[in-house]
Amino acid sequence: DRMRAAITGRRTVPPSLRQAIRDTEFPTHFPPVDGLLVSELGDVWLRRPLDVAGSEWIVLGSDGRRRATVRFPDGVEPRFIGKDSAWGTSRSEFDELSLVEFEVRLDP
Incomplete structure (x- = not known):
């Protein structure tokens, strides 16, 4: 209103x-999450809708406890979360698709 x-x-x-x-x-x-990934280790990654550029992911351990909050730059779409890295795609200004890797460090 x-x-x-x-x-x-x-x-x-x-x-x-x-x-x-x-x-x-x-x-x-509005939905509290708009994306979901499961990492190689069994952690659940939940993407929160944001009003700003980029994306924010809440990481829940296999026990359901919150382990971290991770932010990715605008235009990066995470596709695979490994033990120590996250792989995603990114589009250039010419709409070319690139594979990008980010180091991920989560406390045990």
Whole structure:
């Protein structure tokens, strides 16, 4: 409702668009995670949706306890999590796909 009010309260919004925004249904809840990986060691990696560039992953050990929070740069999509490294893909400004590796150090 706050988002709808902020948009429709602007003077520069045409009346037809203002009515369309009023009639739009906005979700009241968003998923707490939007990605999941399981590492070679059995750790569960959960990607949290962010409003900033990059991605943030919560790492849960095989016992369910939180082990770490890991951030990847914008454009990097982790694909495989090994014992000491994470492998992912990244796209260049020319849409070329590259394989990238990051060192991962988690406390035991």
